[in-house]
Structures are given as structure tokens and as C-alpha cells.
Amino acid sequence: MSQELIRSQSGAxxxxxxxxxxxxxxxxxxxxxxxxxxxxxxxTVRARHVGRDILAALRNVVGGEVRDYTKMLAESREQAxxxxxxxxxxxxxNAVVCVRFTTSTVMxxxxxxxxxxxxxxxxx
Numbered sequence: 208m209s210q211e212l213i214r215s216q217s218g219a220x221x222x223x224x225x226x227x228x229x230x231x232x233x234x235x236x237x238x239x240x241x242x243x244x245x246x247x248x249x250x251t252v253r254a255r256h257v258g259r260d261i262l263a264a265l266r267n268v269v270g271g272e273v274r275d276y277t278k279m280l281a282e283s284r285e286q287a288x289x290x291x292x293x294x295x296x297x298x299x300x301n302a303v304v305c306v307r308f309t310t311s312t313v314m315x316x317x318x319x320x321x322x323x324x325x326x327x328x329x330x331x
Contacts, residue, residue, distance in 0.1 A: 208230060209215035212272045213277050215303060219254045220280050225292050225293070227292050227300065227302060227303060228301065229288070229292065229303050229305050229306055230303070230305075231305070231306050232305070233304055233321060234290035234304060234307055235302050235304065235329050238330055239329060239330045240302075240304070240328070240329055241327075241328045242328040243325060243326075243327050244298045244300050244325075244326040245302060245326055246323060246324075246325060246326070247291025247292075247298065247300070247324055248291055248322065248324075249286070249288060249289065249291030249292070249293065249322050250319055250320065251259075251283050251287050251290070251319070251320055252317055252318070252319045252320075252323040253283050253320070254316055267330050280287050281319075282302070283322045284308065284322070285325060287321060288306075289295075291303065291306075291322045291323065294326070295324075295326035299328065300326035300328055301328055301331075302326075302329045303324040303326055304327055305324050306324035307322070308320065308321065308330065309323075
């Protein structure tokens with residue numbers, strides 16, 4: 208069931224190593240939940256970069272997207288999801304339902320991104 212991490216040309220993660228259904232809803236449409244395995248989570252902590260902060264401050268003056276931060280946050284979400292899915296697979300799940308994301312500040316300039324959900328087994 209394992210496959211390699213999928214990356215775009217820029218190196219950003221765009222897919223997962225495992226073929227696991229992931230849903231923000233309580234169930235997977237068209238599938239019956241056979242077993243609930245428990246809560247799964249994956250997280251990553253990222254720190255800002257001084258050079259990026261300077262460019263972000265300049266971008267703040269003229270307006271527009273801060274692409275370096277957008278990329279960093281997108282990669283953080285994908286990494287947290289991938290870690291959550293790894294945990295689900297290790298429990299024997301083939302799906303994760305009720306997926307949510309949350310963030311918290313760990314220290315000045317660093318934040319944690321957490322993905323969590325419920326690992327389940329659904330009919331194939």
C-alpha cells in the first residue's frame with residue numbers, strides 16, 4: 208500500500224506516501240465504517256527565517272502575497288497530514304475521518320501545525 212512522497216517541480220509536497228482516504232466529514236461517502244481505531248495526529252513545528260521576514264515586511268508595505276510563507280505553510284500542512292496518515296496506517300486504518308487542522312505558537316517566530324482525525328477501517 209506504500210508509495211513514494213509526491214513532489215511538484217518546486218519541491219513542494221503534493222501527495223501522500225499511502226493510499227488512505229481522508230475526509231473532513233464524519234464518514235466517507237459510499238463507504239461503510241467497519242471499525243473505529245482511534246485518534247491519530249501528525250504535527251510539524253516551523254520557524255521563520257530572518258531573510259524571509261525582511262522580504263515579508265517589504266511585501267507588507269507594497270501589498271501582495273508572501274510566497275515564501277505560503278509555500279512554507281502549504282508544506283507544513285502536507286507534512287502534518289502525512290505524519291497523521293503514517294500513524295493511521297500503523298494502526299491498520301485505510302481511512303481517516305473528521306480531519307481537522309490547528310495551529311499554535313510554540314515560541315516567538317515558531318509555530319506548530321497539527322493535523323488530527325479518527326483512524327477507521329472502511330469497506331473496500
